[in-house]
Amino acid sequence: MPKWFFPAAIVCGVLFAASPFVVANAPFEADLGLVQKIFYYHMPSAWMFLIASIVCGVASVRFLATGDYRHDRTALAAGELIVLFGLLTLVTGPLWARRSWGTFWIWDARTTASLVSWMIACAYLILRRYGGPGSEKLAAGLALFGMANVPFIYISVNYWRTIHPPTTVVPTLPFSLGFPLWFCVISFLLLFVVLLKLRIRVEEQQARVDALYLALDERS
Amino acid sequence: MKTLKRWCAVVLLLVSWGIIAAAQPPQPKGEYVPVDQLPPTESMPAAPLLITAYAFVMIVLFVYVLSVARRLSTVQQELNRLDASIKQGGRT
Amino acid sequence: MMRVAWLILRKDLTVEVRSMEIVYTTLFFAVSCVLVFAFALVREGRAPEDGAAGILWIAVMFAGNLALGRTFERERQSETLRALLLGPAPRPAVYVGKLLGILALLFGAELLLVPLVALLFQARLLAHPFWLIAILATGTIGFAAVGTLFAAMLIRARSRDVLLPVLLYPVTVPVIIAGVRGTAALLQPELDGGIVRFWVALLVCFDVVFVTLALWTFEPVMTD
Numbered sequence: 001m002p003k004w005f006f007p008a009a010i011v012c013g014v015l016f017a018a019s020p021f022v023v024a025n026a027p028f029e030a031d032l033g034l035v036q037k038i039f040y041y042h043m044p045s046a047w048m049f050l051i052a053s054i055v056c057g058v059a060s061v062r063f064l065a066t067g068d069y070r071h072d073r074t075a076l077a078a079g080e081l082i083v084l085f086g087l088l089t090l091v092t093g094p095l096w097a098r099r100s101w102g103t104f105w106i107w108d109a110r111t112t113a114s115l116v117s118w119m120i121a122c123a124y125l126i127l128r129r130y131g132g133p134g135s136e137k138l139a140a141g142l143a144l145f146g147m148a149n150v151p152f153i154y155i156s157v158n159y160w161r162t163i164h165p166p167t168t169v170v171p172t173l174p175f176s177l178g179f180p181l182w183f184c185v186i187s188f189l190l191l192f193v194v195l196l197k198l199r200i201r202v203e204e205q206q207a208r209v210d211a212l213y214l215a216l217d218e219r220s
Numbered sequence: 221m222k223t224l225k226r227w228c229a230v231v232l233l234l235v236s237w238g239i240i241a242a243a244q245p246p247q248p249k250g251e252y253v254p255v256d257q258l259p260p261t262e263s264m265p266a267a268p269l270l271i272t273a274y275a276f277v278m279i280v281l282f283v284y285v286l287s288v289a290r291r292l293s294t295v296q297q298e299l300n301r302l303d304a305s306i307k308q309g310g311r312t
Numbered sequence: 313m314m315r316v317a318w319l320i321l322r323k324d325l326t327v328e329v330r331s332m333e334i335v336y337t338t339l340f341f342a343v344s345c346v347l348v349f350a351f352a353l354v355r356e357g358r359a360p361e362d363g364a365a366g367i368l369w370i371a372v373m374f375a376g377n378l379a380l381g382r383t384f385e386r387e388r389q390s391e392t393l394r395a396l397l398l399g400p401a402p403r404p405a406v407y408v409g410k411l412l413g414i415l416a417l418l419f420g421a422e423l424l425l426v427p428l429v430a431l432l433f434q435a436r437l438l439a440h441p442f443w444l445i446a447i448l449a450t451g452t453i454g455f456a457a458v459g460t461l462f463a464a465m466l467i468r469a470r471s472r473d474v475l476l477p478v479l480l481y482p483v484t485v486p487v488i489i490a491g492v493r494g495t496a497a498l499l500q501p502e503l504d505g506g507i508v509r510f511w512v513a514l515l516v517c518f519d520v521v522f523v524t525l526a527l528w529t530f531e532p533v534m535t536d
Contacts, residue, residue, distance in 0.1 A: 016281075020274060035266035038273045045277070064532045084284055088277050095273045099266050119482040126478055132470030141465055141533045145458065145483050148525055152486040152518050159510065160489050191281070198288050205295040212302040219309065 001201060009194050015187035019180075026180040035099040038092050040180050044188035045088040046114070051192065052081040053117065056124075057147030060140035069207065072136045075143060077199035079124045081192060086118035109158035116153050120146040313405045320396070320409025324383070325416070334382050335417065342375035342421045343428065350432050364435030365495035369451070369488060371425055372418065376455055377477050379417050380463040383410070388467050403531040411460045411523075418452050440498050443508050447498070450515035451491035454522060455484050461526040465533050490514050 023040045056078035063071035093111065094104040105111070124146070127139045328334055349367045353360055387393040396406050426444070430437040437444060462479050466472040481488075494511030497504055 016278075033266055035269055037270055041274060041277050064529060067532075084280070088280060091276055092273045095269045095276075099269055116482055116485045123478050123482055127469075127475060130471045131466070131475060132468075135469055137533050138465040138469060141461070141529045142479055142483070144529060145461075145522070145525060148521060149483055149486065152514070152521075156486040156489040156514060160493055195285070195288065198285075198292065202288060202292045202295055205292070205299055209295060209298050209302060212299070212306065216302070216306065216309075 002197070005194070005197060008190060012187065012190040012194050015183070015190065019184055019187055022180045022183050027176050033099075035096055038096040040184045042089060042092040042096060043181060044185045045085050045092060047185065048188050048192045049082060049085040049089050049114070049118075051189075052078045052085055053121070053147065053150075055196070056082055056121075056143050060143035060147075063140045064137065064144065069136075072140065073200050073203040073207070074196075075140060076128060076203060077196050079121055079128070079139075079143070080199060081195060082121040083118065083125060084195075085188075085192075086114065086121060089114060090118060107160075109154060109160075112157040112160075113150070113154045116157075117146065117150060120149070313402050313408070316401045316405035317408035317412060320401075320406060321412045321416075324409070324413040327386075328413075334379060334386075335420065337382070338375050338379045338417060339421055339424055341378055342371050342425055345371040345374050346425065346428055346432065354433070359433035359435070362496040362499060364429050364433040364437065365492045365499060367433065368425060368429045368437070368495060369491045371429070372422060372452065373455060373481070373484070373488070375421050376414070376418050376452075376459060377480060379421075380414060380456075380459045380480075381473055381476055383414065383417075384463045384467050393464070393467060397534060403534060404527045407460065407464065407526060407530040410464065411456055414456045414460055415452060418456060419449075422448050422452065435499055437495070437499065440503060440508075443498055443503075443512070444495070446512050447491060447494040447508070447515065450512060450519055451487050451494075454487040454515055454518045457519060457523045457526050458483055461530060461533075464530070486518055487515065490518070 019040075023037050026037065026040070028034060028036070056075050059071045059075035059078060062068070063075060090111075093114075097106065098104050120142070124139055124142050127135055127142060131138060346367060349363075349370070350359075353363055353367070384393070397403065426437055426448075429435060459476075459480050462483075463476055466475055466479075469475060490511045494508055494515070497507045497511070
């Protein structure tokens, strides 16, 4: 493991342990009240969901272009993180929505696009798990199609359902509300990097195990 | 010829994305909002939702970290075992 | 390249015409699908509003999924795909040939389904034939483009039968949305040309992007 890994993991753990207290100390939002605090976990999860999608897409393209299995391992690790952070986003969002919109689920542009992208990521993992040998390249093709699909999904769902939740408020946040958000974003970002590295490490070791088995087979 | 084809494809992609970007959305006529927007003060209390959300996130993250750590240690053990058996095989 | 694609299409058509297995089974399945929807959704003799558009597209997609699976299953059993790939034909030509075959089958199914759905669900689908053809053609091309690539990719994979819909449906969500909303707009008493034009434009862009992507990725994905 690289030198930065263990310090980063420890810092990440500390930040996460502290985050509920930071969030509890943040002032309430005038209109939305207590439930708005879900935002401090929901927003970073959504951003990590997006970042993981980009990492997976880029790694898949590089794997298809070069055939280098390092990119494939990165794509797989990022694929799992898309499903993980997507799950967090898709659960915390409706819990917030239940209070502020009155219902758990609304078929609007952003929620539906997120759901469809999350399902494509699940399909990616299913393909890798059950597709049998040689499914790495197929999965990379799927990831590429999924990435290219994002603008289409967004546009088509946008004009399919025109209920708009409040648009992003992040740039206009005052410090007292902004600080907990950025605290959580940094925690999540650090967690993303740590998890990605950890997961890639598992795949690297597995590849070495497979290579050793092959070498043993050849010897006997 | 192949380079030309590739450039054509890239141009086509860019043009089509440009078309999408420029496409004027059809103005929605009076949309009926199918969901009853309850005034927040009269719907569910917020605390259970908040606690559920945070608890869910913590639990899922914890489970995932445990799962990855377990997979890593399994693979590491197998690697050590194979290393040992190869060294033995090398010696004899 | 188009000559090779045409040869592949002719080969597929020749093989199919001998037994007509895929054609008959796909058409029958599509009709059964529509009947199931009729029994599920028609209440007191009336279909739900805009139901016809959704039912038409769902039937096309389910039938298309089956047809894709069956077409490539036939290739797999005879190992003809490997022969095609080993030959001197440019890989994208193989893809285009296969795509044209699937399109022919799906257009045939739609030729049957449109009057059937219009009849069973009292929908005036044929009121604006030019726009209907535009939406059906562009939507079917988008669906078939992605489907042909995925079906070819999965030919050697395990669990390929269930993996095809698992992969295909989430990725073709824009086609479903655009196709159904565009067709539903045609069913309105007053045709709003702007909306229909928008959905057709979106489908055209989708087709361009995904056919191009499929042509690019067919080669790296099919090589071992």
